Amino acid sequence: MARIEVRAEVTGKVWKVLVPAGSRVEADDAVVVVESMKMEIPVTSERAGTVVELHVNEGDAVEDGQLIAIVEG
Amino acid sequence: MFNKVVVANRGAVAARVLRALKSLGIRTAAVYSEADADLPYLNLADETYAIGAADPRASYLNADALLEVMARSKADGLHPGYGFLSENAEFAQRVNDSGANFIGPSPRWISAMGHKTRARELMATQGMPMSTSSDLLDEDEQRTLAQALRVGYPVLVKPAGGGGGIGMLPAHDAQSLLQAVSQARSMAQRSFGSSELYLERLIERPRHVEFQVLADRHGNVRHLFERDCSVQRRHQKVLEEAGAPGIPRESITQVADTISAILAKLGYDVIGTVEMLYDGQGGFNFLEMNTRLQVEHAVTEEVTGIDLVKSQVRLAWGERLDAVLPERIEINGHAIEARIYAEDPVRFFPSPGPLKAFELPSGEGLRVETGYAAGNRVTPNYDPMVAKVIAHGATRAQAIARLQQALEATVIEGVKTNIPFVQQVLRSEEFAAGDVHTGLGAQLLDRAKAAKAATV
Numbered sequence: 001m002a003r004i005e006v007r008a009e010v011t012g013k014v015w016k017v018l019v020p021a022g023s024r025v026e027a028d029d030a031v032v033v034v035e036s037m038k039m040e041i042p043v044t045s046e047r048a049g050t051v052v053e054l055h056v057n058e059g060d061a062v063e064d065g066q067l068i069a070i071v072e073g
Numbered sequence: 074m075f076n077k078v079v080v081a082n083r084g085a086v087a088a089r090v091l092r093a094l095k096s097l098g099i100r101t102a103a104v105y106s107e108a109d110a111d112l113p114y115l116n117l118a119d120e121t122y123a124i125g126a127a128d129p130r131a132s133y134l135n136a137d138a139l140l141e142v143m144a145r146s147k148a149d150g151l152h153p154g155y156g157f158l159s160e161n162a163e164f165a166q167r168v169n170d171s172g173a174n175f176i177g178p179s180p181r182w183i184s185a186m187g188h189k190t191r192a193r194e195l196m197a198t199q200g201m202p203m204s205t206s207s208d209l210l211d212e213d214e215q216r217t218l219a220q221a222l223r224v225g226y227p228v229l230v231k232p233a234g235g236g237g238g239i240g241m242l243p244a245h246d247a248q249s250l251l252q253a254v255s256q257a258r259s260m261a262q263r264s265f266g267s268s269e270l271y272l273e274r275l276i277e278r279p280r281h282v283e284f285q286v287l288a289d290r291h292g293n294v295r296h297l298f299e300r301d302c303s304v305q306r307r308h309q310k311v312l313e314e315a316g317a318p319g320i321p322r323e324s325i326t327q328v329a330d331t332i333s334a335i336l337a338k339l340g341y342d343v344i345g346t347v348e349m350l351y352d353g354q355g356g357f358n359f360l361e362m363n364t365r366l367q368v369e370h371a372v373t374e375e376v377t378g379i380d381l382v383k384s385q386v387r388l389a390w391g392e393r394l395d396a397v398l399p400e401r402i403e404i405n406g407h408a409i410e411a412r413i414y415a416e417d418p419v420r421f422f423p424s425p426g427p428l429k430a431f432e433l434p435s436g437e438g439l440r441v442e443t444g445y446a447a448g449n450r451v452t453p454n455y456d457p458m459v460a461k462v463i464a465h466g467a468t469r470a471q472a473i474a475r476l477q478q479a480l481e482a483t484v485i486e487g488v489k490t491n492i493p494f495v496q497q498v499l500r501s502e503e504f505a506a507g508d509v510h511t512g513l514g515a516q517l518l519d520r521a522k523a524a525k526a527a528t529v
Contacts, residue, residue: 037423
């Protein structure tokens with residue numbers, strides 16, 4: 001079982017949480033969507049698995065590189 | 074003339090409008106959000122007003138806060154710039170109802186042009202050149218397929234209430250059409266709060282060519298020729314030029330004259346831009362009309378010598394077009410504008426951050442528009458554009474060379490910028506030859522990727 005860190009790639013604000021903690025995410029699917037400079041940027045998991053930790057809520061400010069979620073799969 | 078004008082915007086356009094108002098001898102009131110309190114152009118204004126939090130909904134989109142500034146400052150005009158509330162008919166009406174003057178077209182024109190299919194229907198009745206399109210689609214698949222057959226494949230699925238290329242999807246046959254419609258519907262609902270869609274004939278390798286118009290409030294309309302804005306990324310313009318390379322002047326003039334005549338007949342007023350798709354074979358197709366100043370207005374100013382912002386203000390006040398414009402408008406040389414965005418130059422992801430260094434070029438034939446200075450922070454709250462660099466030359470080749478030199482001399486540190494992408498386009502054989510189309514940006518990126526993969 002691998003643990004994957006899902007990190008934000010841009011500084012912005014969490015616009016939507018698509019996969020809540022405890023739910024399953026497919027490879028390359030977005031866990032959350034970050035809004036920055038009028039763009040919506042998906043933050044994706046590179047592997048399929050379960051979101052075991054979610055470190056942000058909708059509306060939270062996030063920095064480039066910040067840990068968003070841990071996926072186990 | 075106006076006594077005092079509120080500039081209801083931020084960044085480069087706020088700076089530009091403040092300069093124009095000052096040179097007309099009009100007092101100015103600037104507004105700022107909590108994120109923008111340190112921006113340098115605020116010093117140009119006679120008065121400044123804090124209007125709310127960094128989130129644009131709390132500040133630059135906050136109609137109540139802006140109307141309150143109008144009342145407190147006793148301003149008799151409001152310039153909306155571009156973006157934010159510039160194309161919001163209800164806001165324009167509220168400004169006018171307060172006894173002040175919204176420096177833009179009458180609210181009925183903002184409203185008429187704001188809905189894409191209604192604008193197309195109106196323009197079609199007036200003889201505006203345009204490609205075949207469908208009525209609004211309904212939920213019935215058979216009717217959607219029938220509409221597509223009438224328009225003719227390939228088609229483009231487009232949201233009726235949208236903009237910025239969001240939710241536009243091509244379809245080449247019945248199967249891909251139904252899939253595209255369902256995908257576009259959910260994108261349109263999410264982005265614009267309306268899932269209305271329609272179909273348009275897809276033009277392959279189209280060019281984006283638009284026409285600048287000025288009009289008075291007495292029924293007179295004139296055009297200031299065209300701009301080519303084909304070089305884009307994610308459907309947003311990156312390079313804009315006046316004039317459009319390689320299109321015969323007589324076909325440009327013919328379309329431009331048709332546009333002026335139609336708008337004059339309708340009674341359009343103040344300022345606007347008619348956006349067209351050019352099919353490469355002499356055919357222009359109406360896309361939409363923007364009822365405001367455009368980001369790329371500077372290239373038209375450089376080749377015509379006419380100050381569009383000052384003209385807009387005087388026309389909104391009620392001056393007549395023949396008093397504002399010279400009898401003949403001539404084109405002098407060629408101008409190209411590069412929009413400098415704080416973003417990753419390959420994936421175009423936003424790159425907010427502190428402007429540790431921010432040195433913009435100056436020199437013969439160069440003009441720079443910005444709302445920032447070194448030490449400012451580019452925040453994630455607004456559009457990523459940090460500057461516009463405009464190069465003017467006697468010929469297109471000279472304008473390209475000047476823009477290339479200018480970008481080499483530009484030093485921006487602390488955020489990533491799209492300058493490498495712009496340079497890649499400027500260096501390409503296609504751009505040099507004037508062989509531009511809206512897919513060129515993506516094509517050059519793919520080529521660079523392939524070249525990189527080949528060397529690894």
